[in-house]
Amino acid sequence: MSENTTPTTQTERKKRVFSGIQPTGVFTLGNYIGAIRNWDKLQADYDCLYSIVNLHAITVRQDPQALKKNTLSSYALILACGIDPQKSIAFIQSHVPTHSQLAWVLNCYTQFGELSRMTQFKDKSAKYADNINAGLFTYPSLMAADILLYGTDLVPVGADQKQHLELARDIANRFNGIYGNVFTVPDGIIPKSNEGARVMSLQDPTKKMSKSDTNTKSFVSILDEPNTIIKKFKGAVTDSEASVHYGEGKDGINNLMGIYSALTSKTFDEIEDEFRGKGYGDFKVAVGEVVCEELKPIQDRYKELMTDKAYLEKCYREGAEKAEAISHRIMNKVNKKVGFID
Numbered sequence: 001m002s003e004n005t006t007p008t009t010q011t012e013r014k015k016r017v018f019s020g021i022q023p024t025g026v027f028t029l030g031n032y033i034g035a036i037r038n039w040d041k042l043q044a045d046y047d048c049l050y051s052i053v054n055l056h057a058i059t060v061r062q063d064p065q066a067l068k069k070n071t072l073s074s075y076a077l078i079l080a081c082g083i084d085p086q087k088s089i090a091f092i093q094s095h096v097p098t099h100s101q102l103a104w105v106l107n108c109y110t111q112f113g114e115l116s117r118m119t120q121f122k123d124k125s126a127k128y129a130d131n132i133n134a135g136l137f138t139y140p141s142l143m144a145a146d147i148l149l150y151g152t153d154l155v156p157v158g159a160d161q162k163q164h165l166e167l168a169r170d171i172a173n174r175f176n177g178i179y180g181n182v183f184t185v186p187d188g189i190i191p192k193s194n195e196g197a198r199v200m201s202l203q204d205p206t207k208k209m210s211k212s213d214t215n216t217k218s219f220v221s222i223l224d225e226p227n228t229i230i231k232k233f234k235g236a237v238t239d240s241e242a243s244v245h246y247g248e249g250k251d252g253i254n255n256l257m258g259i260y261s262a263l264t265s266k267t268f269d270e271i272e273d274e275f276r277g278k279g280y281g282d283f284k285v286a287v288g289e290v291v292c293e294e295l296k297p298i299q300d301r302y303k304e305l306m307t308d309k310a311y312l313e314k315c316y317r318e319g320a321e322k323a324e325a326i327s328h329r330i331m332n333k334v335n336k337k338v339g340f341i342d
C-alpha cells in the first residue's frame with residue numbers, strides 16, 4: 001500500500017480523506033497517537049470526512065444506553081481533538097443510511113475466504129466466543145463501504161487496520177474490474193512504526209493498547225486525570241535493565257520511547273541521550289508528563305463541549321446531511337451498475 005499524501009493544488013479537486021472510530025468507550029492514547037491526531041493535521045489540505053462508527057460497534061454486544069452516551073461523547077472527543085466541523089464533515093455513521101446500503105452490495109463482492117483471514121475477526125471471535133455473529137464476520141465490507149462511498153483517496157488509520165484497508169482496496173478493484181471505474185482505490189496513511197502506528201498495552205507490551213481491555217492499567221484514556229496518567233506510566237511493565245535504549249526484547253521501553261517520540265518529535269537517539277545516566281523511573285515520569293501536557297487542552301475543550309449538547313447536535317446533524325448528499329453520487333452509480341431499477 002503506497003502512501004501518497006501530496007496535497008493537490010488549488011485548481012484541482014482536493015483529495016478526499018475518510019476515517020472512523022468506534023464509540024466503544026473513551027478513546028485511548030493509542031487511538032489518539034495512531035489516528036485522531038493525524039486526522040486533525042490533514043484538515044488543512046484535504047477534504048475530510050470523519051465518522052463515529054456506531055454500526056461497527058454493535059458487532060459486539062453493547063448496552064443501548066451506554067452506546068448512546070459513548071456515541072455522543074466520542075463525537076465531542078473528536079471535536080475536542082481538533083476536528084473542526086466547519087472544515088471537515090464530522091458525523092455519526094447510523095445517520096447516513098447509504099453506509100448500510102453499500103455494505104450490503106459489497107458483501108456480495110467479498111469472499112468468505114477473504115473475511116475468514118481477517119486477524120481482527122479471528123481475535124474477536126476468540127474473545128467473544130458466545131457471539132460470533134454475521135456482522136462481526138462482514139465488518140470489513142461495512143468498513144469498505146464507509147471508505148468507498150465517498151470516493152476516498154486517503155485513509156488515516158493505525159497499523160491494526162491495514163489488513164481491513166487492503167481488503168477494501170481489493171473489493172474496489174474487483175468491482176471496478178466488473179463494472180468499470182466506480183470506486184477510487186484508497187491509500188492508507190499509517191504512522192511509521194516508531195511514531196505510534198501501534199501503541200502497545202502498558203501491562204503487556206506485546207499486545208496493542210485497547211479501550212476494550214478489562215485491565216484499565218493497560219491503557220491511558222484521553223480523559224484520564226493527570227495523577228492517574230502518571231501512575232499508569234509509573235506502573236508500566238518494562239524489562240529488568242535500567243538504561244533507556246531501544247532494543248530487541250525491550251517491548252515495554254520501546255513502546256514508551258515510541259509514545260515519547262510521537263509527542264515530542266525527538267528521535268530515539270535524542271531520547272537515549274536525554275536519559276543517559278538516568279533510570280527507568282525518571283523516564284516513565286517524563287513520558288507521563290508529556291502525555292498529560294498533550295491531553296490537557298483536549299480535556300478542557302471536551303468538558304466545555306459536553307455542556308453544550310445543542311451545539312453538538314447541530315454539528316452532527318449538519319455533518320450527516322452533508323455526508324449523505326455526497327454519498328448519493330456513488331451509491332446511485334453502484335445501484336445502476338448492478339441493475340437496480342432507479
Ligand code: TYM
Nearest residue numbers: 019020021022030031034035143157158197198199208209
Ligand atoms: P478503532 O475504533 O478500533 O480505532 C480507531 C483508530 O485508532 C487506531 N488505533 C490505534 N493506533 C495505534 N495504536 C493503538 N493501540 C491503536 N488502537 C486503535 C485504529 O487503527 C483506528 O485508526 N475499523 C475501525 C473503524 C472504522 C474505520 C472505517 C477506519 C470503521 N470504518 C473506515 C477507517 C476507515 C476501528 O475499529 O477502529
